[in-house]
Amino acid sequence: MKQILPENISTYGGEVDSLFFTITLFVVLAFAISIAALIIPLFRYRYKEGRKSSRVRGIGMKQMRWVFAGMLVMALCDFYMLYAEHSTWVKMEETLPEQEDFHVVITGRQWNWIFTYPGPDNKLYTADDVIVNRMNSSLHVPAGKNIIIDIKAIDVIHSVFFKNIRLKQDAIPGRTITRWFNVTKPGKYEIACAEICGVLHSKMRSYLVVQEEDEFNRFLSELYAEKQK
Amino acid sequence: MNRTITVRPGLRDIPQGRLGMWLLIAGELVIFGAAVVSYLLMRIRYPEWGEQAQYTSTALGALNTFVLLTSSFFVVKAHKASLAKDSKNVVRFLSLTLLCGLIFLIVKGIEYSTEISHGFTLRSPGLVDSGQGVASLFWMYYYLMTGLHGLHVLAGMIAIFVVMLQVRKGKYFHRVELAGMYWHMVDLIWIFLFPLLYILK
Amino acid sequence: MNIAHHEMSFWRRYIFSTDHKVIGFQYLITGLIMAAIGGYLAYVFRYNLAFPAESIPLFGSLGPKEYNAFITSHGAIMIFWVAMPLLLAALGNLLIPTMIGTDDMAFPTLNMLSYWFFFLSAIVLLLSFFVPSGPFDGGWTLYPPLSADAYINTEPDIWKSFMTGGTLIILALALEFVSMLMGGINFLVTTINKRAKGMTLLKMPIVVWFINFAVIDFMFSVGPIIAGAFMLLLDRVAGTGFFDAYRGGDPVLFQHMFWFFGHPEVYVLLFPSLGVIAEVISTFSRKALFGYKFIIKASLIAIVLSVVVWAHHQFIAGIDPRMATFFSIGTILISIPFAGIMLSYIATLWGGNIQLKVPMMWALGFIAIFLVGGLTGLYLGSDTFDIYVHDTSFVVAHFHYTLFPITFFGFFAAFYYWFPKFTGRMYNTVLAKIHFWFTFIFFQGFAFPIFFLGLDGQHRRINDYSAFDSLMSSWHISFRQFATISAIILILSQFIFLFNLLKSLRSGKKSEENPWKANTLEWQTTSPPPHGNFVKYPQVYRDPYDYGNPDMKEDYLPQNKVI
Structure with missing residues (x-):
């Protein structure tokens, strides 16, 4: 049996998924009730020659009670949903984790993602940063660490989409947008561009490679060695 | 086609043209409102625009404000004359309005x-880094807003001119009021643009 | 009265006409032709999605640039050149004067002008298919910098940068907005000023209310996009940098300007459609519309809310996350008045005397589909979950589940309801029912699988998913193919409608004055209404939904009937 949502590998992705199931519960329930209320009268009140319809016009609280009850239920579902999602929103978008383990820059251009890793000094935006700029490249990150990403764009708007992390963020020219994630499961996952960015938008794909820490360190040192050459 | 009309449908009290003109003005104000709001947001973001605003000529701007206000006065006079169906005076005051528009x-x-x-x-x-780019953005907004306003002045002048020709033939006196309302709107927008672009330095 | 006086040339009567009914038909025909073009584009790119690298019958092979151009044009055409003319302009023109009991619009010449502006805008848009650069290919939302096209700015030739798809679509949009503004002002003035004697505001049919609500929502939200389009145009042809981050401009500013209009625009389309559904449901339930005043109040709340929710289209566009929370709350709140309206419609059915005639089937289909569309909006209104599904096929399925019923179910309900009135002929009901079932079923077949593709993370506006292995599994491919085949059948089944329309116009049975036994004023004149609509202007005595009155022999009571 196929799962509805793709595999989740991030620490906060589970909360997004459970939010999905909460909303689905409301939606299915609301849909079932409304569609039943729509279909039942079609049988119960089918046209009969000479019969006169009821004169209830929805005036006053008493006649409107079912409509108001429906709206109230809707409002309660809404507010429960807003309440349930807010902590996840704060975690994903409004705040950064206190401990910052690894910081990397993702820059969108037509039509590939550029990944900038900090150099041996472990600081970004210095001369020894390593820039990987080619199509189909991969972003390597260590597993189980808080990874901060600076998202930028050079030419037009792009949108970096890690579907297994449940994270998406537009990359806007002239802005640096900072987001974070923490991925737990090593493996190779796709990164897509979700905002139309020109002719080869369809081909703008990179990989997110999640590695155990020692493996990742080996990758970094290879990267540095390559730059030395 | 045979058609017999017995009664006119119940017209409400508000004159049709005036109502339409009010709605048009409301629509226009939203357009200018959008431009003004985005200008203000940018102005807050870039305080260095104040420097650029030094180069706009407050004297000429003030002169233009005065000219437009005078023209509005003439439009009011023309409206008064139109109520008396005095086509000679209407034409006289509308020409003066047109003259003011031209001077503007x-x-x-x-x-x-x-x-x-x-x-x-x-x-x-x-x-962006040299700061000059931000400066050029001020002038883009300056030309956008004054240019858009200038086009409205031109449109208002054309409308007034057409109405003037009609009134000269003794027709459509009520249109003086409509053209005048539009002209007042053009004037009003300038009253907003003048401090934003010329005085705020 | 002298008959010869009314003899008009063919041109004055049918082309440059100032008669609201002729103008309504002009909008309707233009809208339907544009719908055919939009449908053809949809067919081409859906086919390409399902069977990539195959040659498309009736087209050929589709490259990525053309793919982008086609999805862009499809979106823009369907919203601005199909839904707007069909729902707002055509319905407004045909219904407002006849339903409020007057002869014509307040400003007939302005009305004609607004149609010709609209016609011009459609021509300008279609022209973009024939310029060297091809139609615009950056998505119908026109986001700069992609639409501001930096490399075109370096082009010194203004004419050349003018004759590009991007510039033409902006011009076409601007012309369309001007046209709809003129038309809208006309609708409002007509409704305020020209109602028949006794037609107080609260005796107006709900569809007249709703068309005017749509106009109000349009007028007060369209300003920013007109200013934004002007700025974008300058960016393209005059080399300004309003949206160029490298010169201090801000690309997100355009998104705000676009969606400040773009979200209310959905309600601009929704309201006329909801109004039609209200009329149809009340008539065929033989029962008064439930909660007339409540519906009007709820819609007013929805209109006010509609202009403060726009940024839910930009949750991932780098706006301040705290601001996003505010917009999320607003978006979710808007579901409450609409839930009230939908429930009132459903409540109208209870205790009625329901006739399942053709328009009623479309109206019920509208409610069923729109429920799905509205409820899936909850996923997108929740800012946290929107991060994940934004710009995926989930959004595509969601807005097809809202805009398709709004545009087509609303329109077809209106079409089958008022066709006998405005043409004087009846259509073939069997064909009309087949048309309904084909459209209803194959629409589900087309749009429902796309929800699941979107939930699996299939992002939008991709001509070829082959670069993404995770989106190329066998179920992905078969879902895409299923959706495409359904979409093709959906498009083909519209030929039933076309055939029915043409045949009924030529040889349909003559229709009675009031075939549905409805109360509103347009049914109380001949079919089709004469020039001037009413031989004798009606006097209105009661509200439009007086069905099932126990004191009367008949179960309906026209608004103008003297007891």
């Missing part, structure tokens, strides 16, 4: 040509 556009043209000769054009290139 000429002064605006003088301003534009001085500014362009100083190198403040629509597409002055630059980079």
Whole structure:
């Protein structure tokens, strides 16, 4: 049996998924009730020659009670949903984790993602940063660490989409947008561009490679060695 | 086709044209509102625009404000004359309004040509880092807003001219009021633009 | 009265007409032709999605640039050149004067002008298919910098940068907005000023209310996009940098300007459609519309809310996350008045005397589909979950589940309801029912699988998913193919409608004055209404939904009937 949502590998992705199931519960329930209320009268009140319809016009609280009850239920579902999602929103978008383990820059251009890793000094935006700029490249990150990403764009708007992390963020020219994630499961996952960015938008794909820490360190040192050459 | 009309449908009290003009003005104000709001947001973001605003000529701007206000006065006079069906006076005051509009556009043209000769054009290139790019953005907004307003002045003048020709033939006196309302709107927008672009430095 | 006086040339009567009915038909025909073009584009790119690298019958092979151009044009055409003319302009023109009991619009010449502006805008848009650069290919939302096209700015030739798809679509949009503004002002003035004697505001049919609500929502939200389009145009042809981050401009500013209009625009389309559904449901339930005043109040709340929710289209566009929370709350709140309206419609059915005639089937289909569309909006209104599904096929399925019923179910309900009135002929009901079932079923077949593709993370506006292995599994491919085949059948089944329309116009049975036994004023004149609509202007005595009155022999009571 196929799962509805793709595999989740991030620490906060589970909360997004459970939010999905909460909303689905409301939606299915609301849909079932409304569609039943729509279909039942079609049988119960089918046209009969000479019969006169009821004169209830929805005036006053008493006649409107079912409509108001429906709206109230809707409002309660809404507010429960807003309440349930807010902590996840704060975690994903409004705040950064206190401990910052690894910081990397993702820059969108037509039509590939550029990944900038900090150099041996472990600081970004210095001369020894390593820039990987080619199509189909991969972003390597260590597993189980808080990874901060600076998202930028050079030419037009792009949108970096890690579907297994449940994270998406537009990359806007002239802005640096900072987001974070923490991925737990090593493996190779796709990164897509979700905002139309020109002719080869369809081909703008990179990989997110999640590695155990020692493996990742080996990758970094290879990267540095390559730059030395 | 045979058609017999017995009664006119119940017209409400509000004159049709006036109502339509109010709605048009409301729509226009939202357009200018959008431009003004985005200008203000940018102005807050870039305080260095104040420097650029030094180069706009407050004197000429003030002169233009005065000219437009005078023209509004003439429009009011024309409206009064139109109520008395005095086509001679209507034509006289509307021509004066047109003259004011023309002076406004000429002064605006003088301003534009001085500014362009100083190198403040629509597409002055630059980079964010040098600060010059932000400066050129001020002039883009300046030309956008004054240009859009100038087009409205022109449209208002054409409307007034057409109404004037009609009134000269003794027809459509009520249209003086409509053209006048539009002209007042053009004037009102300038009252907003003048402090934003010329005084705020 | 002298008959010869009314003899008009063919041109004055049918082309440059100032008669609201002729103008309504002009909008309707233009809208349907544009719908055919939009449908053809949809067919081409859906086919390409399902069977990539195959040659498309009736087209050929589709490259990525053309793919982008086609999805862009499809979106823009369907919203601005199909839904707007069909729902707002055509319905407004045909219904407002006849339903409020007057002869014509307040400003007939302005009305004609607004149609010709609209016609011009459609021509300008279609022209973009024939310029060297091809139609615009950056998505119908026109986001700069992609639409501001930096490399076009370096082009010194203004004419050349003018004759590009991007510039033409902006011009076409601007012309369309001007046209709809003129038309809208006309609708409002007509409704305020020209109602028949006794037609107080609260005796107006709900569809007249709703068309005017749509106009109000349009007028007060369209300003920013007109200013934004002007700025974008300058960016393209005059080399300004309003949206160029490298010169201090801000690309997100355009998104705000676009969606400040773009979200209310959905309600601009929704309201006329909801109004039609209200009329149809009340008539065929033989029962008064439930909660007339409540519906009007709820819609007013929805209109006010509609202009403060726009940024939910930009949750991932780098706006301040705290601001996003505010917009999320607003978006979710808007579901409450609409839930009230939908429930009132459903409540109208209870205790009625329901006739399942053709328009009623479309109206019920509208409610069923729109429920799905509205409820899936909850996923997108929740800012946290929107991060994940934004710009995926989930959004595509969601807005097809809202805009398709709004545009087509609303329109077809209106079409089958008022066709006998405005043409004087009846259509073939069997064909009309087949048309309904084909459209209803194959629409589900087309749009429902796309929800699941979107939930699996299939992002939008991709001509070829082959670069993404995770989106190329066998179920992905078969879902895409299923959706495409359904979409093709959906498009083909519209030929039933076309055939029915043409045949009924030529040889349909003559229709009675009031075939549905409805109360509103347009049914109380001949079919089709004469020039001037009413031989004798009606006097209105009661509200439009007086069905099932126990004191009367008949179960309906026209608004103008003297007891």
